[in-house]
Amino acid sequence: MGMGQGIDSAQAWRVAFASSALVATSFGTIYSFGAFFDAMALEFDAGLGSVSIVFGITAFLFFGTGAVTGGLADRWGARPLIWAGGAMFAMGLYATSKVGALWQGYFTCGIGAGLGGGLFNSSLFAMAAGWFDRRRGIAQGVVATGSGIGTLILVPVVGRIIDQQGWRQAFVILAILAAVTFFLGGIFVKRPPIEPPPAGSDHLREVLATPAFRRLGICAVLQQGSMLAAFAFIVPFATDRGVSSGTAALLVGLVGGSSIVGRLFLTGFANRLGPVRMLQLSFLVQPLAFVIWWLADGRVGGLVVFVLVLGVAYGGFVALLPLVTAHLFGVRGLGSVMGWVFLTGAVGSLILPAAVGFVADAVATQTVPILIVAAISATGAATMLGLERDPIELRLTSAAT
Numbered sequence: 001m002g003m004g005q006g007i008d009s010a011q012a013w014r015v016a017f018a019s020s021a022l023v024a025t026s027f028g029t030i031y032s033f034g035a036f037f038d039a040m041a042l043e044f045d046a047g048l049g050s051v052s053i054v055f056g057i058t059a060f061l062f063f064g065t066g067a068v069t070g071g072l073a074d075r076w077g078a079r080p081l082i083w084a085g086g087a088m089f090a091m092g093l094y095a096t097s098k099v100g101a102l103w104q105g106y107f108t109c110g111i112g113a114g115l116g117g118g119l120f121n122s123s124l125f126a127m128a129a130g131w132f133d134r135r136r137g138i139a140q141g142v143v144a145t146g147s148g149i150g151t152l153i154l155v156p157v158v159g160r161i162i163d164q165q166g167w168r169q170a171f172v173i174l175a176i177l178a179a180v181t182f183f184l185g186g187i188f189v190k191r192p193p194i195e196p197p198p199a200g201s202d203h204l205r206e207v208l209a210t211p212a213f214r215r216l217g218i219c220a221v222l223q224q225g226s227m228l229a230a231f232a233f234i235v236p237f238a239t240d241r242g243v244s245s246g247t248a249a250l251l252v253g254l255v256g257g258s259s260i261v262g263r264l265f266l267t268g269f270a271n272r273l274g275p276v277r278m279l280q281l282s283f284l285v286q287p288l289a290f291v292i293w294w295l296a297d298g299r300v301g302g303l304v305v306f307v308l309v310l311g312v313a314y315g316g317f318v319a320l321l322p323l324v325t326a327h328l329f330g331v332r333g334l335g336s337v338m339g340w341v342f343l344t345g346a347v348g349s350l351i352l353p354a355a356v357g358f359v360a361d362a363v364a365t366q367t368v369p370i371l372i373v374a375a376i377s378a379t380g381a382a383t384m385l386g387l388e389r390d391p392i393e394l395r396l397t398s399a400a401t
Helices: 010-031 033-044 048-064 066-076 079-096 102-130 136-165 167-188 203-209 211-240 245-268 275-296 300-329 334-362 367-384
Strands: none
Touching: 010 033, 010 048, 010 079, 010 102, 010 136, 010 167, 010 245, 033 048, 033 102, 033 136, 033 167, 033 211, 033 245, 048 066, 048 102, 048 211, 048 334, 066 079, 066 102, 066 334, 079 102, 079 167, 102 136, 102 300, 102 334, 136 167, 136 245, 136 300, 203 211, 203 334, 211 245, 211 275, 211 300, 211 334, 211 367, 245 275, 245 300, 275 300, 275 367, 300 334, 334 367
């Protein structure tokens, strides 16, 4: 390994910033989907629940496929997965712009864009963690900040494109952006200088069997599912209360903006107070944000406070979850472990937004779905308080020996 190419090196920072750009494009696209709800529901004469299924499938595969692809990234590096997944992601978005029925979006957006994103999603965070030791917390903050920047920029832009040119053209533009970004970004990524687990290793099985992983997985289901439900319905719930579509899309952008503060602030204290404690804190902030959403009752000022608080919680969740996983289970084989952590969150992403959408279709008030989201999030925050804070002892045995 040459100078400037080892752990905590200049090469490590190039990987971190390239990963951040890729995260900005992919997460910003996923979190912009709420801006499409009203336009697609109107064109296809569908309810929020039915439209939610399109994005529920997309989010499930986007976050959940890493349980398989994380191991591939450990073996081969992230670059081939970024290029292959980026191509699928872009083609899925473009194909969605051509659908003639809502169910077709289950395949084009759900399986096309979702599965494509799942090829590279978890490996971006795991790869960056493997390049750092002393600066791992800061580096994870840089990578995770990409999702905040992407949300801050893309959601309002997508909302404006939808207003001016329609939802189909917005998908076309997102597809072009993804194709260019993932081709260029893949050039700058490189696998970390750590040895992967040997073939037949029991490392992943050991991690999955620990009480700490099970608790972390349950929390990810509840917190990510409730977070994705919020992202899905901020825009339609606000417009139902008379807020303009442009202002409603800007609210989601503000989540991304405040999440940058949350990422940098919370990861900055992770070395001092411990990453688990900081993740617990961010989980406690999330249900508080949903209570503010309920109390805002559609008023723009209250909604601004809600999205700013939610952004801090969201920033902590995205930045600290990979950091906590590396802290508890180590960086060797982290791609596989992170893939399974993302899979647990994907289950919540598949179920909860669609369930909240069908509840919103069935009741005449927004109070019920918002309080359901708040209760789910509070349960996840309470469960998280029992997570142990010290690294887990693992044997790292190999079935091949």
